[in-house]
Amino acid sequence: MASSTPAAPAAPPELRHHFASLEAQKEASSLGMWIFLVTEVLFFGGMFTAYAIYRETYRHAFEGASNLLDLRLGAFNTVVLIVSSLTMALAVWASQQGRTRLLGLFLVLTMTLGTTFLVVKYFEYAHKFENHEVPGPHFVVPLDEATHQLLPRQSEMFFSLYFCMTGLHALHMIIGIGLLLWLLRKALRGDFTVRYNTPVDMVGLYWHFVDIVWIFLFPLLYLLGRHTL
């Protein structure tokens, strides 16, 4: 997955032997990246389908279980990711302007924000483990915050989906941060110029995509049952 970015090698002549021109090469990279994102859409799509079906079937359990997620942390993470998308977009802009130091700055900012997201996520997860809200043998059916009665047993399904969806999203974040580190190294080495900055662009696309996934996860997981409170 990490190799998704069809990037040119570090070698100075960025034009690979089998392309006619840099434009053609960039066009191919960009198309390849977008197609890769299509596969990512369907990859997450499988889980969104499962979510949609069970959410309809076990609406009550899902709404109750959703209220147990920490909305403040979820909203904070949403903001963090949106800011990181902005800094990523600025990084792409900086690379196109050939402003290497600015590029480095924005890459570091994006990485920091991504790491912040993951740290917050870690605390959310830890909290779930403490509360026995992790599906599996140690799962304890939680109380409904609205009615203070036990939730239906199927609330476990909500947490199954919650961990699968956010876990996979977090994995994408980790890969994204890895890609950013790689970019930073190349940027500091001065690989990117006004003429050649495809890798920044490609990683940018990936990063924004991961942000988009979260934009959907946030309301579907955190906001689902708030009106019942």
Place this chain on the structure above:
Amino acid sequence: MHFFPEEASTFARHVDSLYLFLIAVTAFFSLMIGVLVVVFAIKYRRKSADEVATEVHESGVLEIVWTVIPFGIVMIMFFWGARVFFQITRPPQNAIDVYVTAKQWMWKLQHADGHREMNELHVPIGQPVRLTMASEDVIHSFYVPAFRFKRDVVPGRFSVAWFEATKPGKYHLFCAEYCGTRHSNMIGWVYVMTPADYQAWLAGGAPGETLAASGAKRFVENACNTCHGDQPGARGPSLTGLFGRRVQLSNGQTIVADEGYIRESIVNPQAKLVAGYPAIMPTFQGLISEEGLLQLVAYIKSLSAPPPAGAAAVPAAAPSQTPPAPERKVSRP
């Protein structure tokens, strides 16, 4: 050599006719393509190394023709197939009930009057039989080739199917969905009997308590009666006369209370809440065995049975009593 299994149900003839039609189409087109390919290949074989083929202009008309004709044919197949499918998927009202529990690797079949069988099923001819099936572990599939019907038994829900046998005999019962190590041993027999023989079979053997009676016990064991006990001001809706009725749900929809609905209301009570009642029933997911669920359903069904006997209906088409047949089958675990 046989090319068809025995035709022993009302579906069999329809399915076989459909099959023959499809075979005819298959044979016609396979032969047509085969003959054309061979004829062209021979007739237009290359005679000299530098031979040039004759130009044949593409023909839009031809393309349309061979798009539209197959379209027409497959639509005939579709509608015909759908008709047969509807017949197979919709049980008639006058069916007798048989409850099936599938588990690795056996079939447990229970008649409403309490007869229990293992890997064997006795049914009369000329009487629709509705199977309400549940699986205790993995997916199984109830398949009787002679009846041309099968139905997956999916865990976590009831699978309902029906058939009407037409020809006395002994037929294979297979599990058709791969279910683990001894999948191919999960087979049994269906004995189709004349009504007289069937009555004799029913009369013989000692039926345990009826399924509905077992269900009534479970009803009390699980304390269902505290809320659904028909007492005035009960916390749950009355179940008497519920089965088969339209129910008004709290979300405004109405729904027919069938086996699936009753099962769902036990394991996922909040899914389809009856209008006017609070969402307070706990889920029994994982707390009641599949067999127990079937018994509860049989019990609730019996609460709506037309005769007030309490027990589930015994086939109404019972002719006059006949002496027990000599070779009656008694089920053995």
Place this chain on the structure above:
Amino acid sequence: MSGHGKGHGGLGAYFAVFAALMVLTALTVWAAYQHLGIWNTPLALTIATTKAALVALIFMHLKDSPKLTAMVVGSSILFLAFLLFVTASDYLTRRWIPIYFR
């Protein structure tokens, strides 16, 4: 340097989109607490889709991308819809024919 030069509305557009995303995030949290009946989810999804569209069009430069890219994105949405809605069609219509009539 395809995509560049035309300018993507420049930096101003980025900050405008950022502001819009923030506002929409606040809006969706606020809306989640309102009693809208069956409309809570559709509204949340509409807001999310709007946000996603903004990110895709501006941050990901989809607005200035070749038509082919738009087709690629369109096809992903189309096939995701196949997956979601055709699967859902099974679940939604399972009870259309009750298995028992009286």
Place this chain on the structure above:
Amino acid sequence: MNTPTPSSGQRVHYLNASYGVRSWLLTIDHKRIAILYLIGVTVFFAIGGIAAALIRLELLTPAGDVFQAETYNKIFTTHGVMMVFFFMIPGIPAVLGNFLVPLMIGARDLAFPRINLLSWYLYIIGGLIALWAVVHGGLDTGWTFYTPYSTVYSNGWVVVTAVGIFIAGFSSILTGLNFLVTIHTMRAPGMTWTRMPLFCWGMYAAAIIQILGTPVVAITILLVGAERLFHLGIFDPAQGGDPVLFQHLFWFYSHPAVYIMILPAMAVISELVTAFSRKPIFGYKFIAGSSIAIAVLSFLVWGHHMFVSGQSVYAGLVFSVLSFLVAIPSAIKVFNWTATLYKGSVSYQTPLLYALGFIGLFTFGGLTGLFLACLGLDIHVHDTYFIVAHFHYIMVGGTIMAYLGGLHYWWPKISGKIYPEYWSRVSAWVIFIGFNLTFFPQFIVGYLGMPRRYHAYPEEFQVLNVMSTAGASILGIGYLIPLVYFIWSMRYGQDAADNPWGATGLEWQTSSPPPTENFEDTPVVTGRPYDYLTGRGEEAAVG
């Protein structure tokens, strides 16, 4: 790369441009990667084939007396997993497609050569992991992994196999991605979409499915693994999960996957029929368009695997009608191939024999598919040997015939050598006869009601099973013959001419085997494809 060392004044081509294991394992030349795939695919085919032989051996007698039931279940699972994920799906695209797509469109390589190599490594790693799981640990779920058997009840190595398949899935995605981008951005000047060989159209259509379908099965199989490891309940009815949802997600990919297997096969046949009739293909646009139509429609028919699973009657109706519709583009192709032979100049060389075999078997296999789309009938034949026979007609009779036909057709280009014509014709006939003897009886035994995946079966089915096993032995020999003479020809075969068949197409205008850069100069295409009548073809006006 090592330095080119042309020995004894030989022409330098991609095979002798460099030597040594490193030069192969680190190659980014699409032609060499195709060879790597050829080796991998052949090995996995052999493993799957051995499993098939053991299955047929067991089914010779009704009693399950050769293997334990559990062993038998592991064997058929091995057969399914190896054949589907590691032979059929990569088969034609990764071997022939990899070799030919750049050549046919006049490109020097695929768009992302290093990703191409990566995808081979993913394939091999995934394949070895899966092989280790099914052989060492054993897996008894069938290749379909139906829940809750796979997630809760099976004792097999589900998680490890799932990881292997997951990795191989990425290989498939990357191959598809590479083809799509290459075909979009790297066609030679003048190579418009309607001048593109039908082979590329087929690869393009298959790539669409690889891109859109594979991720869904990847996540599904990941969820199965996670469910087994962490006791999640997404498909487990004991926790309120729905096994039928697994089937939806699984078949969303796995039905279109059948078209990943057959679309490239159809693509090969389009090339063979026209080349050996020496005549332009009849209905070029319809064949090309039907490939795309199949690719799209194939995503809407998966529910016909679930007619008896308890999915809604209405969903069943919709899936049934769409399944019938997807048959029509296939029919269009068959009619057009037949019409291409009409008034052609037909030469019965081995590739054509395979192609004609394909047309016959695919037609029959495709038509028997209608039985399964037909709701009322599918209820009876579902999960019986009728299904087994049907899909083997499509996959073995269709895909493998086309794969072998294509391999024979392009072998002179790939290896630069000629294989013995006599033996190759023998192999075509032996395979055709052996195939029919193996699988035709299975239609009958299936309609009689023999369920699939049975280790032991009632005695009345024995005669047909014996016939099937007899046919399988012939079929097995049939597959060994090409293996022998292809290897033989690499050493002892005569050198092939650049264009031994007198075919059009850019791949025939470069030397055999092609140089590493494919073409001395970038070709320029000036005419329509398959222009056998004027003899101009997609002539490369070199310049």
